[in-house]
Amino acid sequence: MKRFCFALAAILTMAGAHANPLDHGDFVSIPTRAGVTQSLFFATPAQKPAWVIVLFGGTPGALHLGPNGATTLKGNFLIRSAQHWIDDGEAVVLVDTPSDHTEGVDDDFRYGKDSVVDTQAIAAKVRERFPEAKMAFVGTSAGTVSVGNAMKRDAKIADAFVLTSPVTVSRKGDATIADLDTDGTQNRVLVVANAGDQCPSSPPDVAKRLAQNRHYAYVEVNSNEGDSNGAGRCGGHSPHGFLGIEMDVLKAIQGWLKGQGSGN
Template identity: 25%
Template structure:
Protein backbone atom coordinates (compact mmCIF):
# COMPACT_ATOMS: atom_id res chain seq x y z
CA UNK A 1 0.00 0.00 0.00
CA UNK A 2 1.33 3.40 -0.99
CA UNK A 3 0.46 6.45 1.13
CA UNK A 4 0.11 9.90 -0.33
CA UNK A 5 1.76 13.17 0.57
CA UNK A 6 5.54 13.00 0.78
CA UNK A 7 5.37 9.26 1.45
CA UNK A 8 7.26 9.65 4.73
CA UNK A 9 5.47 7.65 7.44
CA UNK A 10 8.28 7.89 9.98
CA UNK A 11 8.76 4.16 10.51
CA UNK A 12 10.95 3.43 13.51
CA UNK A 13 13.19 0.45 14.12
CA UNK A 14 10.70 -0.74 16.72
CA UNK A 15 7.85 -0.64 14.22
CA UNK A 16 6.38 2.60 15.53
CA UNK A 17 4.97 5.10 13.02
CA UNK A 18 5.31 8.85 13.57
CA UNK A 19 3.07 9.96 10.70
CA UNK A 20 0.03 7.72 10.81
CA UNK A 21 -2.84 9.87 9.57
CA UNK A 22 -2.78 8.79 5.92
CA UNK A 23 -5.71 6.60 4.88
CA UNK A 24 -3.71 3.46 4.15
CA UNK A 25 -1.59 3.85 7.28
CA UNK A 26 -4.31 4.54 9.83
CA UNK A 27 -6.57 1.78 8.49
CA UNK A 28 -4.00 -1.03 8.45
CA UNK A 29 -5.67 -2.81 11.36
CA UNK A 30 -9.01 -2.74 9.54
CA UNK A 31 -7.33 -4.55 6.65
CA UNK A 32 -5.74 -7.03 9.05
CA UNK A 33 -9.16 -7.75 10.51
CA UNK A 34 -10.25 -8.73 7.00
CA UNK A 35 -7.30 -11.15 6.85
CA UNK A 36 -5.11 -9.09 4.54
CA UNK A 37 -1.37 -8.89 5.13
CA UNK A 38 -0.27 -5.28 4.63
CA UNK A 39 3.04 -3.93 3.35
CA UNK A 40 3.49 -0.14 3.59
CA UNK A 41 6.88 1.18 2.47
CA UNK A 42 8.50 4.19 4.08
CA UNK A 43 10.85 6.59 2.33
CA UNK A 44 14.63 6.39 2.70
CA UNK A 45 16.05 9.06 5.00
CA UNK A 46 12.71 10.92 4.91
CA UNK A 47 13.05 11.58 1.18
CA UNK A 48 10.10 13.49 -0.27
CA UNK A 49 8.60 11.25 -2.96
CA UNK A 50 6.65 14.02 -4.67
CA UNK A 51 7.73 14.02 -8.30
CA UNK A 52 9.46 10.63 -8.06
CA UNK A 53 6.63 8.10 -7.93
CA UNK A 54 6.26 7.76 -11.71
CA UNK A 55 10.01 7.41 -12.25
CA UNK A 56 11.90 4.34 -13.43
CA UNK A 57 13.99 4.36 -10.27
CA UNK A 58 10.91 4.19 -8.05
CA UNK A 59 9.43 1.50 -10.27
CA UNK A 60 12.46 -0.64 -9.45
CA UNK A 61 11.77 -0.15 -5.75
CA UNK A 62 8.19 -1.28 -6.30
CA UNK A 63 9.49 -4.29 -8.21
CA UNK A 64 11.59 -5.23 -5.17
CA UNK A 65 8.56 -4.80 -2.92
CA UNK A 66 6.54 -7.10 -5.16
CA UNK A 67 9.29 -9.70 -5.06
CA UNK A 68 9.36 -9.52 -1.27
CA UNK A 69 5.57 -9.84 -1.03
CA UNK A 70 5.56 -12.86 -3.33
CA UNK A 71 8.33 -14.51 -1.33
CA UNK A 72 6.22 -14.18 1.80
CA UNK A 73 3.63 -16.42 0.08
CA UNK A 74 0.71 -14.92 1.98
CA UNK A 75 -1.52 -15.01 -1.10
CA UNK A 76 -2.25 -13.05 -4.28
CA UNK A 77 -0.79 -9.55 -4.37
CA UNK A 78 -2.67 -6.29 -4.89
CA UNK A 79 -1.22 -2.80 -5.21
CA UNK A 80 -3.21 -0.02 -3.54
CA UNK A 81 -2.26 3.62 -3.58
CA UNK A 82 -4.08 6.68 -2.35
CA UNK A 83 -3.76 10.27 -3.59
CA UNK A 84 -0.10 10.77 -4.61
CA UNK A 85 0.45 7.13 -3.71
CA UNK A 86 -1.89 6.11 -6.52
CA UNK A 87 0.81 7.27 -8.93
CA UNK A 88 3.19 4.73 -7.39
CA UNK A 89 0.60 1.95 -7.55
CA UNK A 90 -0.08 2.72 -11.21
CA UNK A 91 3.64 2.81 -11.99
CA UNK A 92 4.20 -0.55 -10.34
CA UNK A 93 1.19 -2.12 -12.04
CA UNK A 94 2.23 -0.77 -15.45
CA UNK A 95 5.56 -2.59 -15.24
CA UNK A 96 4.54 -5.75 -13.38
CA UNK A 97 4.55 -9.09 -15.21
CA UNK A 98 1.05 -10.11 -16.36
CA UNK A 99 0.59 -12.75 -13.65
CA UNK A 100 2.23 -10.84 -10.80
CA UNK A 101 -0.84 -8.94 -9.60
CA UNK A 102 -4.37 -9.90 -8.68
CA UNK A 103 -5.38 -6.27 -9.08
CA UNK A 104 -4.62 -2.62 -8.44
CA UNK A 105 -6.66 -0.08 -6.48
CA UNK A 106 -6.30 3.66 -7.07
CA UNK A 107 -8.09 5.77 -4.47
CA UNK A 108 -8.53 9.54 -4.87
CA UNK A 109 -5.75 9.42 -7.44
CA UNK A 110 -3.91 12.64 -8.24
CA UNK A 111 -4.99 13.40 -11.80
CA UNK A 112 -4.48 17.17 -12.09
CA UNK A 113 -0.95 18.54 -12.30
CA UNK A 114 0.13 20.26 -9.11
CA UNK A 115 3.25 20.86 -7.10
CA UNK A 116 4.58 17.32 -7.51
CA UNK A 117 4.72 17.79 -11.31
CA UNK A 118 3.31 14.30 -11.89
CA UNK A 119 -0.09 12.64 -11.97
CA UNK A 120 -1.45 9.14 -12.39
CA UNK A 121 -1.33 9.80 -16.14
CA UNK A 122 2.47 10.14 -15.83
CA UNK A 123 2.69 6.47 -14.83
CA UNK A 124 1.75 5.01 -18.25
CA UNK A 125 -1.67 3.70 -17.14
CA UNK A 126 -2.22 2.32 -20.64
CA UNK A 127 0.38 -0.35 -19.81
CA UNK A 128 -1.56 -1.74 -16.85
CA UNK A 129 -2.97 -5.19 -17.63
CA UNK A 130 -4.23 -6.24 -14.19
CA UNK A 131 -7.81 -5.61 -13.03
CA UNK A 132 -8.23 -2.04 -11.77
CA UNK A 133 -10.55 -0.42 -9.25
CA UNK A 134 -10.69 3.38 -9.20
CA UNK A 135 -12.24 4.81 -6.03
CA UNK A 136 -13.66 8.33 -6.19
CA UNK A 137 -15.36 10.19 -3.36
CA UNK A 138 -17.98 12.64 -4.61
CA UNK A 139 -17.37 14.72 -1.47
CA UNK A 140 -13.62 15.06 -2.12
CA UNK A 141 -12.64 18.69 -2.69
CA UNK A 142 -8.92 18.13 -3.22
CA UNK A 143 -8.01 20.27 -6.24
CA UNK A 144 -5.54 17.76 -7.71
CA UNK A 145 -7.80 14.73 -7.27
CA UNK A 146 -11.29 15.76 -8.40
CA UNK A 147 -13.76 12.84 -8.35
CA UNK A 148 -14.99 13.63 -11.86
CA UNK A 149 -11.58 12.58 -13.18
CA UNK A 150 -12.31 8.94 -12.33
CA UNK A 151 -13.79 8.33 -15.78
CA UNK A 152 -10.82 9.79 -17.72
CA UNK A 153 -8.47 7.74 -15.54
CA UNK A 154 -10.45 4.60 -16.35
CA UNK A 155 -10.49 5.47 -20.05
CA UNK A 156 -6.70 5.79 -20.07
CA UNK A 157 -6.25 2.17 -18.97
CA UNK A 158 -6.60 0.69 -22.42
CA UNK A 159 -4.38 -2.29 -21.62
CA UNK A 160 -6.72 -3.71 -18.98
CA UNK A 161 -9.95 -5.48 -19.86
CA UNK A 162 -11.29 -5.08 -16.32
CA UNK A 163 -11.51 -1.50 -15.07
CA UNK A 164 -14.20 -0.48 -12.62
CA UNK A 165 -15.06 2.73 -10.78
CA UNK A 166 -16.30 2.71 -7.20
CA UNK A 167 -18.03 5.96 -6.33
CA UNK A 168 -18.53 6.81 -2.67
CA UNK A 169 -19.86 9.83 -0.81
CA UNK A 170 -19.19 11.31 2.59
CA UNK A 171 -16.51 11.92 5.14
CA UNK A 172 -15.72 14.51 7.78
CA UNK A 173 -13.09 17.23 7.80
CA UNK A 174 -10.48 17.66 10.51
CA UNK A 175 -7.51 18.54 8.32
CA UNK A 176 -6.93 22.20 7.51
CA UNK A 177 -6.34 21.38 3.84
CA UNK A 178 -8.85 19.83 1.45
CA UNK A 179 -6.19 17.34 0.33
CA UNK A 180 -5.42 16.39 3.92
CA UNK A 181 -5.70 12.83 5.21
CA UNK A 182 -8.39 13.63 7.76
CA UNK A 183 -10.93 14.83 5.22
CA UNK A 184 -13.21 13.30 2.59
CA UNK A 185 -10.07 13.01 0.44
CA UNK A 186 -8.81 10.48 2.98
CA UNK A 187 -12.24 8.95 3.71
CA UNK A 188 -12.12 10.29 7.25
CA UNK A 189 -15.13 8.95 9.12
CA UNK A 190 -16.18 6.51 6.38
CA UNK A 191 -13.10 4.28 6.44
CA UNK A 192 -14.90 1.06 7.32
CA UNK A 193 -17.51 1.50 4.60
CA UNK A 194 -14.91 2.27 1.93
CA UNK A 195 -12.67 -0.62 2.94
CA UNK A 196 -15.64 -2.99 2.96
CA UNK A 197 -16.45 -2.00 -0.63
CA UNK A 198 -12.85 -2.18 -1.81
CA UNK A 199 -12.28 -5.56 -0.17
CA UNK A 200 -15.50 -6.88 -1.71
CA UNK A 201 -14.07 -6.04 -5.14
CA UNK A 202 -10.75 -7.62 -4.21
CA UNK A 203 -12.49 -10.81 -3.16
CA UNK A 204 -13.98 -11.14 -6.64
CA UNK A 205 -10.44 -11.26 -8.03
CA UNK A 206 -9.49 -14.15 -5.76
CA UNK A 207 -12.16 -16.55 -6.98
Protein backbone atom coordinates in the same frame (compact mmCIF):
# COMPACT_ATOMS: atom_id res chain seq x y z
CA MET B 1 -16.40 -3.63 -20.65
CA LYS B 2 -16.57 -4.79 -17.09
CA ARG B 3 -17.01 -2.12 -14.46
CA PHE B 4 -17.81 -2.14 -10.80
CA CYS B 5 -19.88 0.85 -9.75
CA PHE B 6 -20.73 1.10 -6.13
CA ALA B 7 -22.25 4.13 -4.38
CA LEU B 8 -21.83 4.49 -0.64
CA ALA B 9 -23.56 7.02 1.60
CA ALA B 10 -23.02 5.74 5.13
CA ILE B 11 -22.01 8.15 7.89
CA LEU B 12 -20.23 6.51 10.81
CA THR B 13 -19.38 7.92 14.22
CA MET B 14 -15.78 8.99 14.70
CA ALA B 15 -15.24 6.38 17.40
CA GLY B 16 -16.27 3.52 15.15
CA ALA B 17 -14.62 4.76 12.01
CA HIS B 18 -10.98 4.61 13.04
CA ALA B 19 -8.62 1.82 13.94
CA ASN B 20 -5.25 2.13 15.59
CA PRO B 21 -2.34 2.05 13.12
CA LEU B 22 -0.50 -1.26 12.96
CA ASP B 23 2.02 -1.59 15.79
CA HIS B 24 2.66 -5.35 15.88
CA GLY B 25 4.57 -6.94 13.06
CA ASP B 26 7.95 -7.47 11.46
CA PHE B 27 10.17 -4.55 10.49
CA VAL B 28 12.63 -5.36 7.70
CA SER B 29 15.02 -3.45 5.46
CA ILE B 30 15.87 -4.79 2.00
CA PRO B 31 18.41 -3.67 -0.64
CA THR B 32 17.00 -2.14 -3.81
CA ARG B 33 19.27 0.05 -5.91
CA ALA B 34 23.04 0.42 -5.42
CA GLY B 35 23.61 1.69 -1.89
CA VAL B 36 19.86 2.11 -1.27
CA THR B 37 17.63 0.18 1.11
CA GLN B 38 13.88 0.03 1.52
CA SER B 39 12.10 -0.34 4.86
CA LEU B 40 8.92 -2.43 5.14
CA PHE B 41 6.60 -3.43 7.95
CA PHE B 42 4.80 -6.79 7.64
CA ALA B 43 1.69 -7.60 9.65
CA THR B 44 0.12 -11.03 9.29
CA PRO B 45 -3.23 -12.40 10.51
CA ALA B 46 -3.42 -15.63 12.47
CA GLN B 47 -4.68 -17.59 9.48
CA LYS B 48 -2.97 -18.08 6.13
CA PRO B 49 -3.77 -14.98 4.04
CA ALA B 50 -5.26 -15.24 0.57
CA TRP B 51 -4.15 -11.67 -0.17
CA VAL B 52 -1.19 -9.50 0.79
CA ILE B 53 -2.06 -5.81 0.70
CA VAL B 54 0.89 -3.52 -0.01
CA LEU B 55 0.08 0.02 1.09
CA PHE B 56 1.53 3.18 -0.48
CA GLY B 57 0.65 6.28 1.54
CA GLY B 58 0.27 9.82 0.25
CA THR B 59 2.49 12.88 0.48
CA PRO B 60 5.29 12.80 1.51
CA GLY B 61 5.27 8.99 1.75
CA ALA B 62 7.84 8.80 4.55
CA LEU B 63 6.54 6.62 7.41
CA HIS B 64 9.86 6.41 9.27
CA LEU B 65 9.09 2.79 10.01
CA GLY B 66 10.43 1.05 13.08
CA PRO B 67 9.77 -2.07 15.16
CA ASN B 68 6.32 -0.71 16.04
CA GLY B 69 5.27 0.34 12.58
CA ALA B 70 4.83 3.87 11.26
CA THR B 71 6.06 6.75 13.39
CA THR B 72 4.91 9.49 10.99
CA LEU B 73 2.05 9.93 8.48
CA LYS B 74 -0.24 8.05 10.85
CA GLY B 75 -3.19 10.21 9.82
CA ASN B 76 -3.03 9.01 6.21
CA PHE B 77 -6.16 7.10 5.18
CA LEU B 78 -4.35 3.83 4.42
CA ILE B 79 -1.99 3.97 7.39
CA ARG B 80 -4.56 4.79 10.06
CA SER B 81 -6.98 2.12 8.81
CA ALA B 82 -4.46 -0.66 8.08
CA GLN B 83 -5.67 -2.83 10.97
CA HIS B 84 -8.95 -3.41 9.13
CA TRP B 85 -7.12 -5.54 6.55
CA ILE B 86 -5.74 -7.77 9.30
CA ASP B 87 -9.20 -8.05 10.83
CA ASP B 88 -10.48 -9.30 7.44
CA GLY B 89 -7.74 -11.93 7.22
CA GLU B 90 -5.34 -10.27 4.79
CA ALA B 91 -1.64 -9.66 5.39
CA VAL B 92 -0.46 -6.05 5.19
CA VAL B 93 2.81 -4.43 4.15
CA LEU B 94 3.53 -0.78 4.97
CA VAL B 95 5.93 0.80 2.48
CA ASP B 96 8.35 3.53 3.56
CA THR B 97 10.31 5.84 1.28
CA PRO B 98 13.78 4.59 0.25
CA SER B 99 16.91 5.40 2.23
CA ASP B 100 18.02 8.06 -0.27
CA HIS B 101 14.73 9.93 0.33
CA THR B 102 14.22 9.56 4.07
CA GLU B 103 12.12 12.70 4.40
CA GLY B 104 9.79 11.88 1.55
CA VAL B 105 9.42 11.73 -2.22
CA ASP B 106 7.70 13.96 -4.76
CA ASP B 107 5.43 12.78 -7.54
CA ASP B 108 8.17 12.99 -10.16
CA PHE B 109 10.26 10.48 -8.19
CA ARG B 110 7.21 8.25 -7.75
CA TYR B 111 6.74 8.23 -11.53
CA GLY B 112 10.40 7.54 -12.33
CA LYS B 113 12.46 4.42 -12.99
CA ASP B 114 14.14 4.33 -9.56
CA SER B 115 10.74 4.08 -7.91
CA VAL B 116 9.88 1.03 -10.01
CA VAL B 117 13.18 -0.66 -9.15
CA ASP B 118 12.39 -0.17 -5.46
CA THR B 119 8.85 -1.45 -5.93
CA GLN B 120 10.05 -4.53 -7.81
CA ALA B 121 12.32 -5.36 -4.86
CA ILE B 122 9.33 -4.93 -2.53
CA ALA B 123 7.19 -7.25 -4.67
CA ALA B 124 9.94 -9.89 -4.74
CA LYS B 125 10.20 -9.80 -0.95
CA VAL B 126 6.44 -10.16 -0.58
CA ARG B 127 6.36 -13.12 -2.99
CA GLU B 128 9.20 -14.72 -1.05
CA ARG B 129 7.28 -14.44 2.22
CA PHE B 130 3.85 -15.32 0.85
CA PRO B 131 4.42 -17.54 -2.20
CA GLU B 132 0.83 -18.80 -2.31
CA ALA B 133 -0.96 -15.50 -1.71
CA LYS B 134 -2.12 -12.96 -4.25
CA MET B 135 -0.73 -9.45 -3.96
CA ALA B 136 -2.55 -6.13 -4.30
CA PHE B 137 -0.90 -2.72 -4.50
CA VAL B 138 -3.13 -0.13 -2.84
CA GLY B 139 -2.25 3.55 -3.05
CA THR B 140 -3.97 6.70 -1.89
CA SER B 141 -3.50 10.26 -3.13
CA ALA B 142 0.16 10.64 -4.21
CA GLY B 143 0.65 6.96 -3.43
CA THR B 144 -1.40 6.20 -6.53
CA VAL B 145 1.42 7.65 -8.64
CA SER B 146 3.77 4.98 -7.24
CA VAL B 147 1.20 2.26 -7.88
CA GLY B 148 0.30 3.52 -11.35
CA ASN B 149 3.96 3.79 -12.36
CA ALA B 150 4.69 0.24 -11.22
CA MET B 151 1.66 -1.05 -13.12
CA LYS B 152 2.62 0.87 -16.26
CA ARG B 153 6.22 -0.36 -16.32
CA ASP B 154 5.71 -3.89 -14.95
CA ALA B 155 2.15 -5.07 -15.52
CA LYS B 156 2.70 -8.41 -13.77
CA ILE B 157 4.26 -6.97 -10.63
CA ALA B 158 1.02 -7.48 -8.65
CA ASP B 159 -2.29 -9.31 -9.07
CA ALA B 160 -4.45 -6.23 -8.50
CA PHE B 161 -4.04 -2.47 -8.27
CA VAL B 162 -6.22 -0.06 -6.27
CA LEU B 163 -6.09 3.73 -6.77
CA THR B 164 -7.92 5.71 -4.07
CA SER B 165 -8.31 9.49 -4.43
CA PRO B 166 -5.94 9.26 -7.41
CA VAL B 167 -3.74 12.23 -8.32
CA THR B 168 -4.89 13.17 -11.82
CA VAL B 169 -4.26 16.94 -11.91
CA SER B 170 -0.69 18.22 -11.80
CA ARG B 171 0.60 20.13 -8.81
CA LYS B 172 3.24 22.61 -10.02
CA GLY B 173 4.07 20.43 -12.99
CA ASP B 174 4.54 17.20 -11.02
CA ALA B 175 3.66 13.83 -12.54
CA THR B 176 0.12 12.42 -12.32
CA ILE B 177 -1.63 9.27 -13.47
CA ALA B 178 -4.05 11.09 -15.77
CA ASP B 179 -2.33 9.62 -18.81
CA LEU B 180 -1.97 6.11 -17.41
CA ASP B 181 -2.18 3.92 -20.51
CA THR B 182 -2.66 0.47 -19.01
CA ASP B 183 -5.87 -1.28 -19.97
CA GLY B 184 -8.21 -2.69 -17.34
CA THR B 185 -8.94 -5.66 -19.57
CA GLN B 186 -5.30 -6.69 -19.11
CA ASN B 187 -4.74 -5.55 -15.52
CA ARG B 188 -7.15 -5.81 -12.62
CA VAL B 189 -7.56 -2.19 -11.51
CA LEU B 190 -9.99 -0.42 -9.17
CA VAL B 191 -10.40 3.35 -8.83
CA VAL B 192 -12.04 4.72 -5.67
CA ALA B 193 -13.13 8.37 -5.48
CA ASN B 194 -15.11 10.47 -3.03
CA ALA B 195 -17.73 12.73 -4.63
CA GLY B 196 -17.02 15.16 -1.77
CA ASP B 197 -13.28 15.36 -2.46
CA GLN B 198 -12.24 19.03 -2.76
CA CYS B 199 -8.52 18.41 -3.29
CA PRO B 200 -7.50 20.13 -6.57
CA SER B 201 -5.20 17.23 -7.45
CA SER B 202 -7.86 14.52 -7.33
CA PRO B 203 -11.22 15.69 -8.71
CA PRO B 204 -13.68 12.79 -8.61
CA ASP B 205 -15.03 13.44 -12.11
CA VAL B 206 -11.55 13.02 -13.57
CA ALA B 207 -11.05 9.80 -11.60
CA LYS B 208 -14.32 8.47 -12.97
CA ARG B 209 -13.37 9.40 -16.51
CA LEU B 210 -9.99 7.71 -16.09
CA ALA B 211 -11.73 4.52 -14.95
CA GLN B 212 -14.21 4.61 -17.83
CA ASN B 213 -11.60 5.31 -20.49
CA ARG B 214 -9.22 2.61 -19.25
CA HIS B 215 -11.86 -0.01 -18.44
CA TYR B 216 -11.06 0.05 -14.73
CA ALA B 217 -13.55 -0.91 -12.05
CA TYR B 218 -14.93 2.12 -10.23
CA VAL B 219 -16.27 2.83 -6.75
CA GLU B 220 -17.67 6.22 -5.81
CA VAL B 221 -18.41 7.17 -2.22
CA ASN B 222 -20.06 10.32 -0.98
CA SER B 223 -19.02 11.97 2.24
CA ASN B 224 -18.14 15.54 3.19
CA GLU B 225 -16.88 14.79 6.68
CA GLY B 226 -13.73 16.55 7.82
CA ASP B 227 -11.78 19.55 6.54
CA SER B 228 -12.81 20.62 3.04
CA ASN B 229 -11.14 24.03 3.11
CA GLY B 230 -7.64 25.40 2.58
CA ALA B 231 -4.61 23.15 2.90
CA GLY B 232 -6.72 20.51 4.65
CA ARG B 233 -8.55 19.69 1.43
CA CYS B 234 -5.77 17.29 0.42
CA GLY B 235 -5.08 15.90 3.89
CA GLY B 236 -5.98 12.59 5.45
CA HIS B 237 -8.63 14.05 7.75
CA SER B 238 -10.88 15.27 4.96
CA PRO B 239 -13.15 13.80 2.27
CA HIS B 240 -9.96 13.29 0.25
CA GLY B 241 -8.86 10.86 2.98
CA PHE B 242 -12.32 9.25 3.34
CA LEU B 243 -12.70 10.54 6.88
CA GLY B 244 -15.55 8.80 8.69
CA ILE B 245 -16.21 6.19 5.99
CA GLU B 246 -12.96 4.22 6.17
CA MET B 247 -14.69 0.93 6.93
CA ASP B 248 -17.15 1.30 4.06
CA VAL B 249 -14.38 2.07 1.58
CA LEU B 250 -12.19 -0.81 2.72
CA LYS B 251 -15.10 -3.25 2.65
CA ALA B 252 -15.84 -2.19 -0.93
CA ILE B 253 -12.21 -2.79 -1.90
CA GLN B 254 -12.16 -6.12 -0.09
CA GLY B 255 -15.34 -7.19 -1.85
CA TRP B 256 -13.87 -6.25 -5.23
CA LEU B 257 -10.66 -8.20 -4.53
CA LYS B 258 -12.76 -11.24 -3.66
CA GLY B 259 -14.86 -10.91 -6.80
CA GLN B 260 -18.03 -9.82 -5.06
CA GLY B 261 -20.50 -7.40 -6.59
CA SER B 262 -19.05 -7.23 -10.10
CA GLY B 263 -21.17 -5.35 -12.63
CA ASN B 264 -21.26 -4.56 -16.33
